Amino acid sequence: MSATALTDANATLEARLARFPARQIALAQRRTLSYREANGAEDAARDADNALPLVLLHGIGSGAASWVQQFEALGARRRVLAWDAPGYGESTPVAAASPAASDYASVLGEWLAALHIERCVLVGHSLGAIIAGAFAASHPERVxxxxxxxxxxxxxxxxxxxxxxxxxxRLAMLNELGPQGLADTRSANMLSEQASDEARAWVRWNMSRVIPHGYAQATHLLANADLAADLARFKGRANVAVGADDTITPPAACERLALAAGTPLQVVPRAGHAGYIEADAAYNAILDTFCRASAGPRSQ
Structure with missing residues (x-):
């Protein structure tokens, strides 16, 4: 992809993203959480559809902006929110230098409370799944x-x-390359060979904007976390999906986590690790179907 084509692709995506500007909300102890939101549905329509808010948590090399296609496709019928995790965007980092999943889950709970969201459908991609799993295990009544x-x-x-x-x-790679170097050398690993140039440009754009300190903390989180243990504790409705061509968290690894969650693994053809970016129609269908199923009675 030429430099001119890359610039044009980024400009197009940024124009679409401008419909969902970054917002900031104050939390306790003078901390800030930045997020983006699509909320085009009228209150009456949402209530009639029993549409719970959909909350999206990004991975280690990404941010709230990566979900723009989900805002566009799903925001008309329900409230869709995506955070910049602590240490990303304008969000205040967690205090611990080597944090646990519970540190991030605590901030997630504060953010949802500040937005008066008592219960939601919670989605985590890659590292975001670790945070989502920890929150669900600790607060099942809210998920x-x-x-x-x-x-x-x-x-x-x-x-x-x-x-x-x-x-x-991973820390050595961050120190050597920096965010832009990571984006230039690592972003292609996030996608399948079938991914469009636009998808490649968007993954690179998001990765180039990570903040080194927040990325380093997230690296410690990845080393410290045990998602399977949290999934075994959560007894509510759960589902796990992966791209068939994902080489970062391949289907075999995700199969073990699906087993811990007590659910079959859903494999999406022709999609890599950032499947919700390159195969947005397929992933939006998965998200919409899961949201509708989750709107039923609470699991016991």
Missing amino acids: AGLLLLSPAGGYGAAPAQVREARRDQ
Whole structure:
């Protein structure tokens, strides 16, 4: 993709994103959380459809902006929100240098409370799945449905030397390359060979905007987390989906997490790790179907 074509693709996506501008909300202890929202549905229509809010959590190399296609497709019938995780965008980082999933889940709970969201459908992609799983395990009454897309399981159950090696390798790469270097060299790994140039440009755009300190904290989170353990604790409605061509969290790894969640694994053809970007129609259908199923009676 030429530099001119890349610039044009980014400009088009940024224009679409401008419909869902970044917002900030104050939390306790002078902390800020930034997020984006689509809320085009009238209150009466949402109530008639029993449409719960849909909350989207991004992965380690991304941000709230990555969900623009989901805002466009799903925001007409329900409230759709995506956060910039602590340490991303304008969101205040968590306090711990080497945080646990509970640190992020606590901020998630504060943010939802500040927005008066008592119950939602919660979606986590990659690292976001770790945070979503921790929140669902701790606050099952607030999660009508838990949908994990290409979930990262974390290395918390691995031997210490494995956790440290994985963590240190990623931190060294961040220090060597910086956000733009990460985007230039790593963004292609997020997609399948079938991905469009526009999808490649958007993944690169998002990755180039990560903040080093927040990315480093997220790297520690990945090393410390054990998503499977949290999924085993959550007894509510859950689903796991992965792209057939995902090489970062491949179907075999996601199959183990689906087993922990007690749900069959859904495999999406012709999609890589960032499937919701490159195969948005397929993923939007999965999201919409899951939201509708989650609108029923609470699971016991």
